[in-house]
Amino acid sequence: MNLKLAPFVFFAMTVAGSLYAQTQGIDVKNAWVRTAVPGQSATGAFLTITHKEGARLVRVTSPVAGVTEIHEMKMEGDVMKMRAVADGVELPAGKAVELAPGGYHLMLMDLKAALPKDAIVPVTLWFRDAKGAESKVDLKLPVAAHSASGKVGEAAGAHKH
Numbered sequence: 449m450n451l452k453l454a455p456f457v458f459f460a461m462t463v464a465g466s467l468y469a470q471t472q473g474i475d476v477k478n479a480w481v482r483t484a485v486p487g488q489s490a491t492g493a494f495l496t497i498t499h500k501e502g503a504r505l506v507r508v509t510s511p512v513a514g515v516t517e518i519h520e521m522k523m524e525g526d527v528m529k530m531r532a533v534a535d536g537v538e539l540p541a542g543k544a545v546e547l548a549p550g551g552y553h554l555m556l557m558d559l560k561a562a563l564p565k566d567a568i569v570p571v572t573l574w575f576r577d578a579k580g581a582e583s584k585v586d587l588k589l590p591v592a593a594h595s596a597s598g599k600v601g602e603a604a605g606a607h608k609h
Contacts, residue, residue: 473500474575474585477544480592481556481571484563491563492519493554493571493589495547502541503575506582510571514558521550536576567591 479495490513497505508516517532537552539545547553554571563569569589576582 472583472585474498474573475500475544476573476585476587478546479587479589481563481569481589483565483591483593484556484559486562488562489559490555490557491559492549493547493556493569494549495554495589496544497539497547497573498542498544499539499575500542501577503539503577503583504536505539505545505573506536506576507574508554508571509574510556510569512560512563512569513556514560515555516571517555517557518547518552519555520552539575563591565591565593 475498477496481493482491484491510516519530520533521528521530571587571589573585
């Protein structure tokens with residue numbers, strides 16, 4: 449790919465994905481997966497979700513990982529602990545919920561291959577509404593390096609394929 453065109457292609461793919469997710473009442477923004485080097489067994493994925501009707505994010509799947517979980521990091525006394533969240537993450541109607549480093553996030557474990565910068569990772573988010581009905585959204589997340597702030601530059605979007 450022509451490197452001068454890469455930001456424009458990325459932007460177009462991001463806009464297309466965001467519009468698709470919005471048509472289902474789900475808006476996903478600032479989505480990315482942290483890079484993983486050969487031999488590394490796990491990494492995190494981060495995003496901001498707004499669900500128009502309100503629901504619960506109950507699980508995540510990805511073909512790049514043998515195990516995928518929704519995790520939470522929180523302080524317990526003087527110790528930061530990370531654990532899987534068994535009942536998912538509540539998404540109040542119309543409110544953005546951030547899954548970010550240091551809080552709720554997605555864990556991709558038992559990785560099947562390295563995830564270099566600029567790779568694309570397919571991820572499926574599974575939701576359950578108040579009536580118990582499940583729905584899903586398939587996304588393609590960009591892989592980016594972690595920065596000190598937990599944010600990334602251009603590689604901060606999700607796109608539907």
